[in-house]
Amino acid sequence: MNKTLKMMVLVSLLAVLVSLGFFIAGANAQERRTLWWGRSGNDVALVQDTLRRWGYYDGPISAYYGWRTLTAVASFQRNVGLPPDGIVGRNTWAALGYPSVAAAVARGGGGGWVNARSDELDLLARVITGEALGEPYDGQVAVAAVILNRVRHPSFPNSLAGVIYEPWAFESVGNGLIWSRPPAGAAYSAAADALNGWDPTFGAIFFWNPYKPVSWWIWTRQIITQIGRHVFAI
Amino acid sequence: MRRIDRRWVVAASLVVAVVSLAWGLGQRQTRDGLRNALEAAYQRQFYTLIDQTEQLNVLIGKTLVSSSAPQTVAQLSEIWLRANAAQDALTNLPVTGVNLSSTRKFLAQLGDYAHSLSRQDRSRTALTQEEKERLARFEDELAKLSSQLHSLQARLERTGFRWAQAAPGTTRPLLGGARAQGPQGPDDLRVLGDVEKRLQQMPTLIYDGPFSDHMEDVRKPRGLKGPVIGQDEAQAIARRFANLPPGYRLVGKPNTVRGRFPTFAATFQTRNAPTRIIVHVTRQGGHPALLMNSRPVDASRIGAEDAQRRAGDFLRKKGFAEMIPTFTAQDNNAATISFVPRRDGVVIYPEQVKVKVALDNGQVVGFDATGYWTFHQDRKLSSPRLRAEEAAARVSPSVQVEETRLALIPDRAGKEILAYEVRGRRSDGTYLVYINAMNGKEEAILKLVDTPSGRLTM
Numbered sequence: 001m002n003k004t005l006k007m008m009v010l011v012s013l014l015a016v017l018v019s020l021g022f023f024i025a026g027a028n029a030q031e032r033r034t035l036w037w038g039r040s041g042n043d044v045a046l047v048q049d050t051l052r053r054w055g056y057y058d059g060p061i062s063a064y065y066g067w068r069t070l071t072a073v074a075s076f077q078r079n080v081g082l083p084p085d086g087i088v089g090r091n092t093w094a095a096l097g098y099p100s101v102a103a104a105v106a107r108g109g110g111g112g113w114v115n116a117r118s119d120e121l122d123l124l125a126r127v128i129t130g131e132a133l134g135e136p137y138d139g140q141v142a143v144a145a146v147i148l149n150r151v152r153h154p155s156f157p158n159s160l161a162g163v164i165y166e167p168w169a170f171e172s173v174g175n176g177l178i179w180s181r182p183p184a185g186a187a188y189s190a191a192a193d194a195l196n197g198w199d200p201t202f203g204a205i206f207f208w209n210p211y212k213p214v215s216w217w218i219w220t221r222q223i224i225t226q227i228g229r230h231v232f233a234i
Numbered sequence: 235m236r237r238i239d240r241r242w243v244v245a246a247s248l249v250v251a252v253v254s255l256a257w258g259l260g261q262r263q264t265r266d267g268l269r270n271a272l273e274a275a276y277q278r279q280f281y282t283l284i285d286q287t288e289q290l291n292v293l294i295g296k297t298l299v300s301s302s303a304p305q306t307v308a309q310l311s312e313i314w315l316r317a318n319a320a321q322d323a324l325t326n327l328p329v330t331g332v333n334l335s336s337t338r339k340f341l342a343q344l345g346d347y348a349h350s351l352s353r354q355d356r357s358r359t360a361l362t363q364e365e366k367e368r369l370a371r372f373e374d375e376l377a378k379l380s381s382q383l384h385s386l387q388a389r390l391e392r393t394g395f396r397w398a399q400a401a402p403g404t405t406r407p408l409l410g411g412a413r414a415q416g417p418q419g420p421d422d423l424r425v426l427g428d429v430e431k432r433l434q435q436m437p438t439l440i441y442d443g444p445f446s447d448h449m450e451d452v453r454k455p456r457g458l459k460g461p462v463i464g465q466d467e468a469q470a471i472a473r474r475f476a477n478l479p480p481g482y483r484l485v486g487k488p489n490t491v492r493g494r495f496p497t498f499a500a501t502f503q504t505r506n507a508p509t510r511i512i513v514h515v516t517r518q519g520g521h522p523a524l525l526m527n528s529r530p531v532d533a534s535r536i537g538a539e540d541a542q543r544r545a546g547d548f549l550r551k552k553g554f555a556e557m558i559p560t561f562t563a564q565d566n567n568a569a570t571i572s573f574v575p576r577r578d579g580v581v582i583y584p585e586q587v588k589v590k591v592a593l594d595n596g597q598v599v600g601f602d603a604t605g606y607w608t609f610h611q612d613r614k615l616s617s618p619r620l621r622a623e624e625a626a627a628r629v630s631p632s633v634q635v636e637e638t639r640l641a642l643i644p645d646r647a648g649k650e651i652l653a654y655e656v657r658g659r660r661s662d663g664t665y666l667v668y669i670n671a672m673n674g675k676e677e678a679i680l681k682l683v684d685t686p687s688g689r690l691t692m
Contacts, residue, residue: 004241004242004245007242007245007246053510053528054509055503055505079505121565136501136510136512136528137510137512137526137528138499138501138510138512138526138528141526152444154338154339154342154343154346154445155335155336155338155339155342156325156338157321157322157325157326158318158321158322158342162322162325162326166325166326167326167327167328167329168328168330185530186528186530188565188566189528189565189566189568192563192565192566192568192570193526193570193590193600196563196565196570196588196590197588197602197605198524198526198588198600198602199604200491200499200512200514200524200526201491201493202491202493202494202495202497202604203453203493203494203495204493215333217333222492222493223492224491224492224493225489225490225491225492225493225499226489227489227499234493234494
């Protein structure tokens with residue numbers, strides 16, 4: 001009878017642990033893990049984004065470390081003089097622009113700037129990372145510019161948060177990526193440029209991915225240009 | 235391998251089943267709680283929309299009846315407030331099946347129009363006949379909108395509509411979830427589509443405000459002169475302007491940018507250095523209008539004044555004469571400096587050029603002359619009727635005047651005004667007060683906010 005009891009306790013503990021696993025799986029680690037083939041997570045997405053902007057990687061930002069990511073990393077490592085083993089460790093992270101010193105590196109300032117617009121900067125950087133990870137730099141600035149153009153447009157809310165959090169306006173808000181993806185370093189530069197007035201679309205208020213299903217209505221808008229995987233329209 | 239006793243298998247399965255069930259029930263409870271909270275938020279927005287629209291309806295009527303100027307100004311201000319609240323509430327509703335941009339513009343324009351009316355000089359008359367007619371038009375449409383919102387509310391109440399339903403394609407409601415609360419779908423909100431169609435027919439409204447229908451034309455470039463160029467010429471101009479380091483190649487063909495400011499966009503990239511350089515050249519006249527260099531910038535080594543000097547040198551080399559720096563912003567080890575031309579002693583603010591300097595080696599990594607090429611033109615400016623001292627005297631005595639100079643500034647509706655820019659200090663910071671050089675009216679006030687990353691104007 002004792003053995004039965006012990007077995008039941010063990011099995012139920014296991015079941016509880018499995019259920020708990022559902023909760024923990026959602027959390028993300030923001031430290032710099034060592035990455036290799038088969039890993040997945042937001043840091044893999046960050047590597048893919050950086051290498052894509054630099055021309056080493058041309059696949060999708062899948063957050064999964066597959067074959068294409070491996071060859072891209074090895075190619076990058078060869079170019080910067082690191083052993084091309086396809087493993088993203090401390091040195092490779094540093095070469096990608098993410099040294100192991102944590103926090104505030106993304107902001108790029110040694111003295112910890114307190115920017116009077118830091119709330120706008122943070123919000124825009126998050127949206128850029130959520131919507132345009134892997135896009136060329138001017139595509140990221142353009143996405144932020146679309147948001148700022150909407151603030152000034154009568155058909156849209158009158159504030160930055162209003163435009164961004166309008167129900168169903170942005171995919172990365174609806175699926176939570178805006179909060180779960182830590183903003184990439186370049187996103188802050190792009191956000192700052194957009195806040196300073198840069199707009200490579202000169203007035204667009206819509207953008208979408210033409211290869212993804214969207215409402216028919218948006219195709220009736222006048223298209224200004226295409227940058228990377230986004231079409232911009234007014 | 236020992237045969238596993240059937241009892242253990244049964245026991246284990248039972249335990250797993252019970253735990254899974256408990257977890258599932260817990261999840262359902264969480265989901266329902268969240269859905270209720272979300273539904274409450276959306277319901278609040280819907281009822282706010284109905285309430286504010288109803289009040290707007292009444293307010294416009296009162297404004298049209300009133301013959302007292304101070305009362306009119308108060309009512310117009312309240313219209314502005316409530317129209318903004320209504321538009322905000324509308325943009326917070328998860329309406330997917332219908333596009334409501336004309337309805338939202340209608341509410342925003344009503345508020346902005348009322349606001350611009352309230353800012354005018356009302357000392358002699360309450361409202362002119364034309365202004366009354368325009369407001370009456372808004373009142374007509376608002377009455378219809380209000381009544382349709384009321385009938386929509388009644389209908390949604392009857393059918394048990396819930397705003398917080400899953401959008402198509404994202405999550406599937408559990409069996410007996412959304413369905414159990416009554417039939418719902420885009421049909422329920424169809425009446426909003428009728429409202430939208432009607433409001434698309436609103437006539438063009440031109441007035442003194444940022445949401446006026448003429449603002450699109452104001453932003454059309456008038457500084458672009460010269461022959462229209464082709465893609466190859468644009469490429470050559472872009473290459474020359476960007477002063478490319480060796481190894482940079484053009485990626486594809488220059489992209490065509492249509493719309494208000496037509497350009498060709500050339501992107502240059504190199505395999506060994508991780509950057510892209512994008513240059514926009516205007517199609518008319520072949521003027522370089524935008525440059526973006528995305529290279530990561532290392533820690534700062536040069537200071538703000540040095541950066542400003544380099545930016546000025548860059549502009550002079552590129553043919554921009556008489557430019558003076560106005561504001562600097564510093565983000566991420568790069569300084570963005572705004573320049574405007576000063577001609578015949580007048581600072582021309584609309585013709586702005588921005589230069590971004592990397593603070594690690596002083597290289598120019600950004601250039602934006604969109605403002606310049608949009609507003610650049612030959613102007614015959616009239617002589618100011620006031621003298622500088624008279625303008626400075628009109629500024630509040632709580633401000634200690636430091637400098638006064640002539641400037642051309644745009645008003646809220648894009649019209650250019652010749653004004654004296656009076657810079658002064660007060661206990662809480664520096665202010666710029668713009669006094670109209672013709673009639674002495676106070677046109678605008680800007681506050682300069684000093685932050686470690688630069689000077690912001692608010």
